[in-house]
Amino acid sequence: MSQDEDKQITAYVSAYKNRRANEPSWITAATERRTLVEQALQKLELPVRVLDIGCGTGATTSWIGEEEGNYWIGVDTIDQATLGVQVPCHGEFVQGSFNDELIRNHANLRLPFDLAVDHGAIATSLQRADELADYLSRVGGRMRVGGIFAVLATCTPEGAPYNGTLPDGRARRFFAPRDFGQPPFSGLFRLDDTTVITYAPNSPSNPYSKVPGNDRPISIAHAILVKK
């Protein structure tokens, strides 16, 4: 495991364990993240097979697996008890890093998915184009043609993309919204829609709000990508 991955896991475990005292920024944003998933789902015919990569508590997607006929699988590096993930009746949780070995070892991760979701998990943390391309082909390889990949990542609404770091040390790529329609995304996916949400400097959904005197807003982009 690289030092960056190690740092990231430590930051997540601490955030989930200290949830009551210090709610993690992405949990405070669960309602709008769920709405974005609902919008993506409206573009598909039911029933659906859903893969949530870096599912966390599952709050934004696991409800889909409560509906008859649907299937949900959530993957996260952190264990189920620490996350507090509620596994739906038509679904399962797999602990591990979403990589080729994990996929090889879990037959249900290999079946084609109608909807794949990465809300603030992996794409947002990949700062190198080659790593992003590898990841996109791993996800694309799990999806049926016409299926939707819903990606939520940090972004810079105007200006050039850049690499940055969150206050707890997590590496982040700040994408320009147009990036989602360009390589390496466009090799496998057609961009259907992008929504940008900006959180004020003092919003609990802004991870920089935990820094005393913060005056920095943060923006996230939600891209709906259709598998070619």
Ligand SMILES: C[S@@+](CC[C@H](N)C(=O)[O-])C[C@H]1O[C@@H](n2cnc3c(N)ncnc32)[C@H](O)[C@@H]1O
């Ligand atoms: C910012 S949280 C978001 C959780 C959830 N998607 C949501 O929107 O509420 C990111 C999650 O991704 C998980 N994660 C990060 N890298 C991962 C990887 N390589 N494989 C599986 N899960 C990962 C983390 O453990 C964490 O739970």
